Amino acid sequence: QVQLVESGGGLVQAGGSLRLSCAASGRTFSTYAMGWFRQAPGKERDFVSAISSNGRTRYYADSVKGRFTISRDNAKNTVYLQMNSLEPEDTGVYYCAARVAFLRTTPKEYDYWGQGTQVTVSS
Numbered sequence: 314q315v316q317l318v319e320s321g322g323g324l325v326q327a328g329g330s331l332r333l334s335c336a337a338s339g340r341t342f343s344t345y346a347m348g349w350f351r352q353a354p355g356k357e358r359d360f361v362s363a364i365s366s367n368g369r370t371r372y373y374a375d376s377v378k379g380r381f382t383i384s385r386d387n388a389k390n391t392v393y394l395q396m397n398s399l400e401p402e403d404t405g406v407y408y409c410a411a412r413v414a415f416l417r418t419t420p421k422e423y424d425y426w427g428q429g430t431q432v433t434v435s436s
Contacts, residue, residue: 315339315425317409322430325399329434333394335409335427343367343387346416348423349394351405351432358408362394363416372418376402399434407432 321333335347348363362383363372371383380399385392392409407430410423417423 315342315345315411317411317425317427319407319409319427319430322407322432324433324435327400327434327436329399330395330397331399331432333396333407333409333430333432335392335394337390337392337411339390342390345411345413345425347383347385347392348410348412348416348418349383349392349407350410350420351403351407352429353405356405358420360418360420361407363418364392365416366414370416372416374418396432399432401434401436404432404434406430 316338318336346366349361350358351361352358360374364383364385368385380397382395409427411425412423
């Protein structure tokens, strides 16, 4: 089992940047694919980005391609989401999630979730 703790959210103006971090417990972090999802008020939880266990494969939602970058440091048990050129539509609670083996893009395929961190982008 793995526990996940997100940090780095906050309030930022449109066009600004934030870097989210997700720290994982346990000694098997390098075996997990990791994903970032977000949920706006009244909406479903949507896929943002995912990275394979070895960091070589990365997926992005079309809405964030070219603006967001996912990365991981297996030595630090941490996955990151660098968010640039933020837009008001990026507002929501951002969750990181973990699953064993291959990365996926749907929430139901992830086994472990963090508590989320709020990102608010003002116009």
